[in-house]
Amino acid sequence: MDLKTSGQTYLENANQTHLCLLSNSSCSEKITSYELYLFLYLCVAVLVVITACGNLLVIVSVCHFKQFQTPTNFLILSLAFSDFLVGVFVMPFRFIMLIESCWLFGAVFCVVFNLFVFHLTCVSVYNVSLIAVERYMALNNPFLYSLKATVNVSLIAVSLTWAVSFFYNFVLLYVNGNFSDVNTCSGDCVVSIGDVSAFFDLVVVFILPCATMMILYVKVFAIARKHAIAIRTNIKNKRKKDVQSSDSMTSERKAAKVLGILVSVFLVCLVPYYICSLFLGIIKSKFYYSLTINMLALFYLNSTINPMIYALFHPSFQKSMKLILTCKIFSKDSSIITVLSRTR
Template identity: 55%
Template sequence: MNLENVNQTENCFSICSEKTTVSTTVHVLLYISAVAVVLLTVLGNLLVIISVCHFKRLHTPNNILILSLAVSDLLVGLISMPLHFIWKIESCWFFGFIFCHIYNFFSFHVTSVSAHNVALIAIDRYFALSHPLRYSKEVSKSVMYIVVLFNWVFSLFYNFALLYSNGNFTDLTMCPGECFLVQDEVWSLVDVLIVFVFPCAVIIILYVGIFFIARKHINSIRKLDIQRNGVDGKHAKDSVTSERKAAKVLGILVCVFLACLIPYYVCIFVSNTIGGEFFYNVINNVLIFFYLNSCINPIIYALFYPCFQKSIKLILTCQIFNMNSSLINVLG
């Protein structure tokens, strides 16, 4: 679009000047909080990426999905989060009309990839637990690379089609200092189904299935322990502890994902029904929760695992620079 066609009305010139008056202290605290979240997101995902790439024992199909998730979340932390936080704190878009389109497309793309990565991890873990023999034979690193590539390519074309079909690249006009996108009701519904409903349904259904499969295995171990020892011995008590821990972890996985995504899509539905500038501003504020999912993901999906805890310790103590450090057994 020709920049000369941007509406230069009197309202346009007042966009960046009509800021909410906040004290300098609050302004500084907002920036400190934003920097802290960005650093936590970037460093957390960067540690996961280095761990999977450096240590050969972590070169497994499941960890390839975790690597893809960490890359998408790292990009959110490097690009989407800083721009969005500056935009909201300053109440003005300083980066121009063209970069606004790039930001919108990139943010849609990487957050979509991240959500589908979470669903793919659930599929991978369910298949590995329910069909261990088939999983070891059929799911190789090459297969997982293809799955990851398809996820990124699909998201790329889907989000381009979504924004282009709604005229965001051709017909949209914005005042200086504004950055927004247009999405009709049909595409909003499609987007909710593809990026939210489908991943959430997969995650909830499969993790519930994983829980019941794990519980079945634990009950089998408990019965075997009783048969051998005649009492509900140490192994049975350990299995109960493992069961509770599994239930807690699964609850955290599902609740965090839903808590980060539900507010955004609820606001999308309300704004399409009611509309207005107020709901548009609410959506942009709630979008922060969507981005926070990229900050929490490395903690939930990687840093809770002993192998990643060990690899991160080796990274932080600079032991990865030692000879043959990539061959260290971080699984043991």
């Protein structure tokens, strides 16, 4: 193909895309107010920057400071990395689609985009589930936890989560024809999944991990309550050895509290979308479809909230973030600075 033919083909494809967008009714439903239009794009830009920078601070904290390189924090690192990718890859295009009322980035990128949306959603859910499992093990059987829960085990669990999630979502979309039946003239970016696949995906990505989180955290807070009673008893007895043990229990209990807030906020952001999606096949209206999409946007906002939870409730992360923002991590031996507080 010569240059002239190639250029003509490109212009024909571009013209076809333009005609597709013009012929699609959803693409014409744009906001008429220029001020509101500008305000919405400004909000999206601010949200993306906050999400990306907040999670980047958590990523740098765990990767740079030696004291942060624990099994628990490598799970948090995995969650922060998935949240970072949501911030830089998913949120901009999803919110632009909501503002413009149609998909502007082509059919091929739509396929890639949907694959990563499904993948990152699944990874986030299972990262939070792993955190719940890890906290339960740490509080329920500290001795076994110290022997079994190593950094290597945590890294293997994280690696398997990312690999299995990608493979699962690739197969899910492929089997349902989302890679072959690409509609280049739709002006939309939707995923086609059959009823059986949708139910299976609901169980795998929502029901099982969320049920696991809720059950384990009920047990975690029950154990934390017992620890609190034991701490008060030890303080009354004023035994030195027991007081040291109490410090350890206090540390684990506070860590469980922070991560419990993380899981609770995660469920608050996740559950509304899945509840709406359950009735999407029954309530077939444009308003309900828009409501479901907006609930998905709420789930993405969880990626913005997570680093704020660390900053507000975790003193050690507060200290590390201050060191990063003041550029003290560039000083010699900054990686071995003491960042962990006695009560996490």
